[in-house]
Amino acid sequence: MFKSLSKVGIIATLLAFTIVGCTYKKEITSTSLNGDVLKEYNKVQTTKQILEIADDKQRNITTQSTLEGTIASLATQMMRNKKMNTNKPVIITSFVRLAELKKTTEFGRIVSESLIDELSNRGFNIIEFRGQLAVSVNNDGEYFISRKTNKLKNKIPNTYIVVGTYSRQYGKVMLNARVIDNITGKIISSSRATYNHKRMNDCMLFKDCKAARTINIVEER
Incomplete structure (x- = not known):
């Protein structure tokens, strides 16, 4: 039983060291980036998000x-x-x-x-703006819209x-x-x-x- 507990304790300790090590490595990686690199990284991530939005717009709004x-x-x-x-x-x-x-x-x-x-x-x-100056009437119907410039307002x-x-x-x-x-x-x-x-x-x-x-x-x- 004590041996089993010891094994469990050793495994837990190793896992803890692994997690801490990964976290530490991430911190080192982040802190090692200079300002210019971090700025470019953020620009890339922003551009990716914009392209995802554009793709969503293309699928759901602009294409019918x-x-x-x-x-x-x-x-x-x-x-x-x-x-x-x-x-x-x-x-x-x-x-x-x-x-x-x-x-x-x-x-x-x-x-x-x-x-x-x-x-x-x-x-x-x-x-x-295609409305005539007067309503025109003939045997077929009554009309107001026209494309004849001489029947439309000048301005x-x-x-x-x-x-x-x-x-x-x-x-x-x-x-x-x-x-x-x-x-x-x-x-x-x-x-x-x-x-x-x-x-x-x-x-x-x-x-x-x-x-x-x-x-x-x-x-x-």
Whole structure:
């Protein structure tokens, strides 16, 4: 029995020395680092944490599998990132192709039209600058919105402007949006999102599919 107790005591003593030794070694290692090395170490750890947050944002916020989710993500990010007074009027323009800033598509118009709803519901003071000076009426209906410049106001008040671009990639569309002060050009808020539609060919989405090949039918001779 005493021998067993002695063995237990010896093992416990060895473990204690081992733990103390490890602790001492860690203390020596930490205290042996000079200020510059410790500073760089802390920078690396901070960078790792930032990259982990960025990866989490990419998975859960900026990458969406539906167009509705993508638009909601853009609006939510703009609301969270804004450095602006929401009482100031905001106008929203059509999203354009990144390679051609003066060209849009139905896709770009859908995104901008949907953002009007999303941002308005989040407290942005959205104004419709395409309103005519009068309501026009014909046999088919009544109209107020127009893209004919001769029917619109010549000037708009001092506002923020939402602009956006999209870029078609394989299986996805990358969108970037920003709120700009139209007087100073300062970027007030920004957001980005990826619509991951996973289609090999997105021509149906952008309505630019090539016409089906046709052949001529001739009389056999």
